[in-house]
Amino acid sequence: MAKSTKKPNFDRRSGRPQTLAESLRRLTRGPFAKQGFARQEIITRWPTIVGTLLAAKSCPERITRSRDALSGGTLQIRAESGFALELQHLAPQVIERINAYFGFAAIERLTIVQGPVPSAPVKKARTLRPISDEDAKAIKAATAGTRDPALAAALEGLGRALAQTTPADLERS
Numbered sequence: 001m002a003k004s005t006k007k008p009n010f011d012r013r014s015g016r017p018q019t020l021a022e023s024l025r026r027l028t029r030g031p032f033a034k035q036g037f038a039r040q041e042i043i044t045r046w047p048t049i050v051g052t053l054l055a056a057k058s059c060p061e062r063i064t065r066s067r068d069a070l071s072g073g074t075l076q077i078r079a080e081s082g083f084a085l086e087l088q089h090l091a092p093q094v095i096e097r098i099n100a101y102f103g104f105a106a107i108e109r110l111t112i113v114q115g116p117v118p119s120a121p122v123k124k125a126r127t128l129r130p131i132s133d134e135d136a137k138a139i140k141a142a143t144a145g146t147r148d149p150a151l152a153a154a155l156e157g158l159g160r161a162l163a164q165t166t167p168a169d170l171e172r173s
Helices: 020-034 046-050 052-057 081-089 091-102 133-143 149-164 167-172
Strands: 058-064 073-079 107-114
Touching: 046 052, 046 058, 046 091, 052 058, 052 081, 073 081, 073 091, 081 091, 081 107, 091 107, 133 149
Parallel strands: 073 107
Antiparallel strands: 058 073
């Protein structure tokens, strides 16, 4: 097999290898900029910024900057039809949360567009296999020498979780 001649991505300033997050930020800068998103965090961190309830029923679509570029922009949000009126009443709190997250007045106004919101993919609940008596005894024996009872209980729980995990679960991780 031929060796790859491609050099790994290095940070030009520090000379250290770039993290995956840094590489993705660099690669997605163009597509996000076309929709007005100078920083993609407002999309990727939407549930963190506005909370899980609001994030489940809304999603940011684009940011329109003001002409003077000194004041905040307008964020267009898509919201489910039954939730749009509720979101309109919560607009001051949403703007406050967004601006607090970024640390400056990034958003001044919200416009709300009614429509379907993409839902998060539903994850299947994993099926746990039963622990055999041999595994339970081995876990107990492995944690028996631990002096701290809280640590022993935590290690025993970890051992049980690992014993119940199937190889298919490890492939999905």
